[in-house]
Amino acid sequence: MIEKIESIKSEALNEAALIKNVDTLEQFRIKFLGRKGLVHELFEGFKDVPPQEKGRTGKALNELKQVLQEIFDSKKSELETGSAAGDDTDHTLPGRTFNKGTRHLIHQAIDEITSIFAKIGFDIYEGYELEDEFHNFDALNTPDYHPSRDMQDTFYVDSAGKDKKYLLRTHTSPGQVHVMQSNKPPIRVVVPGKVYRNEEVSSRSLAVFHQVEGLYVDKDVSFRELKGTLDYFAWEFFGKGLKTRLRPSFFPFTEPSAEMDVECILCKGEGCRVCKHTGWLEILGCGMVDPNVFKAVGYDPEEYTGFAFGMGIERTLMIKHGIPDIRIFYENDIRFLKQF
Ligand SMILES: [Zn+2]
Numbered sequence: 001m002i003e004k005i006e007s008i009k010s011e012a013l014n015e016a017a018l019i020k021n022v023d024t025l026e027q028f029r030i031k032f033l034g035r036k037g038l039v040h041e042l043f044e045g046f047k048d049v050p051p052q053e054k055g056r057t058g059k060a061l062n063e064l065k066q067v068l069q070e071i072f073d074s075k076k077s078e079l080e081t082g083s084a085a086g087d088d089t090d091h092t093l094p095g096r097t098f099n100k101g102t103r104h105l106i107h108q109a110i111d112e113i114t115s116i117f118a119k120i121g122f123d124i125y126e127g128y129e130l131e132d133e134f135h136n137f138d139a140l141n142t143p144d145y146h147p148s149r150d151m152q153d154t155f156y157v158d159s160a161g162k163d164k165k166y167l168l169r170t171h172t173s174p175g176q177v178h179v180m181q182s183n184k185p186p187i188r189v190v191v192p193g194k195v196y197r198n199e200e201v202s203s204r205s206l207a208v209f210h211q212v213e214g215l216y217v218d219k220d221v222s223f224r225e226l227k228g229t230l231d232y233f234a235w236e237f238f239g240k241g242l243k244t245r246l247r248p249s250f251f252p253f254t255e256p257s258a259e260m261d262v263e264c265i266l267c268k269g270e271g272c273r274v275c276k277h278t279g280w281l282e283i284l285g286c287g288m289v290d291p292n293v294f295k296a297v298g299y300d301p302e303e304y305t306g307f308a309f310g311m312g313i314e315r316t317l318m319i320k321h322g323i324p325d326i327r328i329f330y331e332n333d334i335r336f337l338k339q340f
């Protein structure tokens with residue numbers, strides 16, 4: 001009896017593999033589980049099993065019935081969900097690989113830069129891409145006659161019927177103004193985001209690009225703290241121990257203003273094509289916040305001082321990785337993107 005049970009079981013397993021549709025499933029059911037099926041026949045024969053074998057045989061018989069019922073149920077549900085219907089899949093084929101997406105290198109850089117500043121206590125603020133003239137220009141000590149307010153440099157938005165003139169922000173600096181208007185010092189914040197300039201697209205410039213802006217305001221903030229903060233950033237981002245230098249410059253919203261250079265990371269200051277044989281790479285603009293900016297947001301310039309800095313993300317990445325053309329960032333060429 002036990003042998004017979006085993007042989008029916010292996011027969012059922014073989015036949016189960018051939019179930020491809022409702023008809024073959026029904027044939028399987030009739031043959032094994034039906035009222036005149038093989039299992040029924042075995043149960044009929046059970047009464048003739050010698051008493052000493054009844055325990056073992058009964059157990060095997062019940063197990064067989066259970067196994068067959070499970071096969072039937074699972075095949076039935078396979079057919080109902082369609083997973084076995086016409087299944088000619090070759091299960092021995094290797095799996096398909098999919099290209100895994102990653103963050104674009106611009107966003108990786110924004111994450112890296114903002115987290116470098118977060119480590120020394122800077123918060124992250126994301127401003128608005130649509131701004132009014134006050135936040136983008138007036139509050140930043142950029143008067144009416146300043147050339148950057150010209151239509152040729154700025155994308156103005158149709159503001160007919162509005163009491164303010166609206167535009168696409170030309171830098172992330174209006175973020176500073178918003179932060180100062182709604183907070184009291186001390187303030188430590190970095191503002192990353194997209195900015196817009198009405199410029200001809202070339203290998204060096206785009207009409208849309210990214211900046212990160214930083215602002216620190218408190219009592220007695222010194223130029224030395226500005227230099228210390230930016231040295232820390234340059235070493236974290238470009239490489240430990242690189243030489244840096246500040247050169248005098250001009251921005252309407254800082255006084256004094258400077259530009260920061262870092263020793264060329266390719267030639268280590270020897271001079272090469274990328275640094276135009278100067279040994280230096282210009283990485284950002286900075287300076288002490290102009291008292292007029294504090295006045296515009298209602299801070300007392302006698303009480304507070306501060307510093308600000310800003311850098312272009314694409315430009316910074318071009319320096320760091322020796323990328324020759326800014327347009328490459330937006331071409332979505334996977335051969336380029338894959339390298340980051
Ligand atoms: Zn160089």
